[in-house]
Amino acid sequence: MTSTSVARPDEVRRYNRASLLRLLHVTGPCTRAALATELGLNRSTIKTLVDGLAETGVVEERVPRSSRGAGRPSLLVLPQPQAAVVLAVDVQVEHVAIALVGLGGQILGRNRWNLHGRMREPGEVITHVVESTQLLAADLGVSPVAAGISVPGVARRSDGYVHEAPNLRWTGVALGERLGAGLGIPVTVGNDAEFAALAEHLRGAARDSGDVVFVSADIGVGGGVIAQGTSLRGGGGYVGEIGHMIVRPDGRSCYCGNVGCWETEVGEAALARQLGLAEDSPRGAIVAELRLLDEAGTAPERLAEFAEWLTLGLVSIVNVLGPELVVLGDLFTVLPQPVLDGVAEQVRERSMVSRAVGGVRVEKSALGADVKLLGAAESAFEGVLDTV
Amino acid sequence: MTSTSVARPDEVRRYNRASLLRLLHVTGPCTRAALATELGLNRSTIKTLVDGLAETGVVEERVPRSSRGAGRPSLLVLPQPQAAVVLAVDVQVEHVAIALVGLGGQILGRNRWNLHGRMREPGEVITHVVESTQLLAADLGVSPVAAGISVPGVARRSDGYVHEAPNLRWTGVALGERLGAGLGIPVTVGNDAEFAALAEHLRGAARDSGDVVFVSADIGVGGGVIAQGTSLRGGGGYVGEIGHMIVRPDGRSCYCGNVGCWETEVGEAALARQLGLAEDSPRGAIVAELRLLDEAGTAPERLAEFAEWLTLGLVSIVNVLGPELVVLGDLFTVLPQPVLDGVAEQVRERSMVSRAVGGVRVEKSALGADVKLLGAAESAFEGVLDTV
DNA sequence: CTGTAAATGTTGTGAGCGACAACATATTCC
DNA sequence: GGAATATGTTGTCGCTCACAACATTTACAG
Structure with missing residues (x-):
């Protein structure tokens, strides 16, 4: 099946205008000159587009406060939030x-x-x-x-x-x-x-990466993938369920009907278990316990097994998808830094594809609760x- | 990072001509009318494009042998292999x-x-x-x-x-x-x-699917992914190594430095092992043994463990990527049909995402040794x- | 303070593209 | 044999962006 989308001459403008708007939307206010170089369009084309957008109030043009460098200063184009x-x-x-x-x-x-x-x-x-x-x-x-x-x-x-x-x-x-x-x-x-993956890609920790995997532990473990700059989706537009990758065939049974899903080893309940708390402990108790561990400096030892399962799943994911960056979200972000550092290093060392890509990075979500x-x-x- | 590719008016023609050529290349000879409806372009536009291509000898136009339906028969456009x-x-x-x-x-x-x-x-x-x-x-x-x-x-x-x-x-x-x-x-x-995934997508078993995973066992186990009609690649354009997904943490060590890679359970050596042959048996011996098993009707039992590991890995892959179709290649294609049928059914039943997508299909490669x-x-x- | 260079804004021209409508042609079916 | 249907062909039109030439604004040097 070929995707038979053709280009129309009048779609050129719409497409270019959308590109311009997306640039403004994502990177914030820009000068006309910056838009021209960034988009690779002619100055006159930028003027036409910006004029059109200014007329309908989508953007506003202002003379910049201070300009650096020689030459006539370029007009600043500001997206109007209300537009x-x-x-x-x-x-x-x-x-x-x-x-x-x-x-x-x-x-x-x-x-x-x-x-x-x-x-x-x-x-x-x-x-x-x-x-x-x-x-x-x-x-x-x-x-x-x-x-x-x-x-x-x-x-x-x-x-x-x-x-x-x-x-x-x-x-x-x-x-x-x-x-x-x-x-x-x-x-x-x-x-x-x-x-969450989309947000981190556009405005968060993965702003400079086109190939990212976002993995988070809420109650379950979920994942989102940005590949070549766009969201990865499967058949029917359904997205994958990374938490139900099988990592431990002799492990616990999962509500999904399988045994040994990653979620059963690194989900919220698993973390509580590893910390010696009841599996249905409230989120607050888990976070508090993690803080205590971190202060006592005993986190790495107590969480060793948890870290190992986290590493193992991430290695698999990195080997299958080959991202440049893995962003960890939700509960994973409250793991003590030494634990995270250890996992990051292990993933880099133990995943074959990471070695080829030149060392995959593992980082925490940068957008917090609003991701x-x-x-x-x-x-x-x-x-x-x-x-x- | 935004992908800042803009459209140019003169790129419209190039793009449309490439779309037309791709359609001819992939689906074979077409009538002008079919090209117009398939691409959604005007008849006059198709004429201009086809004329241009005919002039340089890239395609040839012929009156069709027999036409069905009323109306003036449309000219048949044939791609010229030598072009x-x-x-x-x-x-x-x-x-x-x-x-x-x-x-x-x-x-x-x-x-x-x-x-x-x-x-x-x-x-x-x-x-x-x-x-x-x-x-x-x-x-x-x-x-x-x-x-x-x-x-x-x-x-x-x-x-x-x-x-x-x-x-x-x-x-x-x-x-x-x-x-x-x-x-x-x-x-x-x-x-x-x-x-191989690309070939199956364009000309093989996955011709009608835009979301496909191709998995094959040669000596190692490799995988290719087509997502939303295009090849999935990771950072730096590197493709994933599905064979090095970890499925059995207490399993065998792999040359990649890890333990329990899928490859160590469903690769050529693993298959030989399961068949009771030496791990370095030649391909011919493995195939011959599989044939014998199939004829004797004892294949499903003898290969039960192998099938389980194959299923397990495929469940993980389906859960992570959510394809509509999994195509099995190389050594997997010589597995006895009952084994393959069993694996296909198990994957459908046991993968959470398959149930959402509406039942992932598992099929054999259709292109044989030339994939x-x-x-x-x-x-x-x-x-x-x-x-x- | 003045002149020069550099960078940008502005305007007009030009070429390329596909849509569209009108007309011409070919085939099938009644 | 005529009507209906489907397609090929031609010319016009509006749209787009590139490009070049000119105008404007600033920084910097002397």
Whole structure:
């Protein structure tokens, strides 16, 4: 099957304008001259595009405060946050966060609420997201033109059908359709780790890498992949479930029906177990225990087995996907630094592909608790930037 | 980092012509009308493009033999094999095969020789490829405009640097550079499984799938991935090494320095072991033994453990990458059908992502011994179709 | 303070491209 | 044999960006 997308002459402009807007959106304000060199377009072409965008208020032009270097100073082009606003939703097991994000990536306003009991049911979540969005939008005087929603589960890209979100106890939810109907705007639904990977790639630790794997331990273990600068998706637009890679065939059984999934060795429950806590300990207790270990300097020894399983899974992932960079998120970011350093070094040494690539890096997420939210926003922007 | 490739008005034509040529190359002769509907371009545009190609002899137009349906019959557009010829090289451990492949994918001529002793050294292989190509080209009266070379190892896409090809005992060979200098044409070097995946995607079992994983057991176990219709590559253009995914942490040590690589459980040596043969048995002995087992009907039992490890690795791969289809190549294709059927069923049942995607298929390679050669040719064509 | 060089903004011209409509041609079916 | 259908062909049109020439603004040297 060949992808038979052809180019049209009038698509040239739309495409170039979207490229320009994406550059402004991701890297922030730019001078006209910088846009020209960065995009490789002629000065006159840039002028036409920027003029058009300025006319509709999408960007604003200003004389720069101070200019360095000789020559006439170039006009500064600033994206106007209000010009294009998207809704970002991050559904997690314990709470839902929403945000309205403007062009340029700035969070204009946000809200969140906890989930318990009936509140966790799909219908309830959808209703609350719609209501909360309307309030927030009215409050800010903006109206979003698209939405991205992050879900900890297996979601289909095309229509936002959530096949399974085990920790929410969701199965077969037409989330995209139902939320789209409620909000009246296009909605993209994605796996949380997939969105997190996107956010780290555009605005976080992986800003300079086109081949990245994001791995995080929330309750389950999830992963998102950026390959050659774009999100990697499988058949039907479903994204992989890295946590269900089998690493220990003689290990514990997993809810997915298999035995020895990576998640059973490096997920939240496994970490609690390794720390000598109950498997269902609250997140706070786990973090506190990690802090104590770190201060006592006994972290590396106590977490040796955990680190080994983390290393092992990462080695497999690096060998299969060959990224330049692995970004660790959620619970992994609170692991004591010596443990992380040890894992990073081991992964570099023990993965065959890392040696070829020239040493894969392993780093912590740079965006903190907002990663998934920001990723959802970026996903929504993907479909917006060429229509503005 | 944003990919800042912009569109140029004059690139529109080149791009569309390349799309047209690619369609002809991959799917064979087409009517003008079919080209128009398939590409979504206007009839007049198709005429201009086809006329241009016919003038330079790249395609030929013919009135079709018989036309079905009402209306004026559309002219048939046939790609001319001689119009663009590429060299395909498949370096394996025991032999080297070369072929000259014409536009449309037809093999115009081929040659092969065995490797032993000094013949396996990089310099020798390069010299023989160059000489053999010149003879073959002269013989056929054609001259290749690009080359693709398949290597069982880790190769960098950008410049064809082979970092490591363990079974050839190659390390750090500037294959692309040296072969390019010898042949005087651009050379793309790739991993054998990567090329095989490409070939199966374009002309084999995966013709209708955009998300495919090709897995094969030669001496080692290799894998190639097609995601969203294009080859998946990691950092620096290196492709992953699926065979070095760790599946059995308490297993055997692998030459890569790790323990329990998939390759050590489902590679050629492992298969021989499972069959009760010596680990270094020749390929022929293994195949013969498999045949015997199949006839005796005792294959499933004797190969149960092997099948389990194969299943396990495939489950992991399916969970990580979520393909629609897994294509098995090389030694895996001679496994008795009941074994393959069992593995396919198990993978479908036990991989979480398969259940979401709607049941991943597991099939045998459809292109036989020529897969890697054809993949190398297609890889070479990728850079050629937009210059013809 | 003035002149020069460097960098950028602005304007107009030109060539290339595909869409589209109108007309010409060929085939099938009734 | 005529109508309907499908395709080939031609010319016009609007769109895009490259390019060159000119105008403007700044830094720097003397």
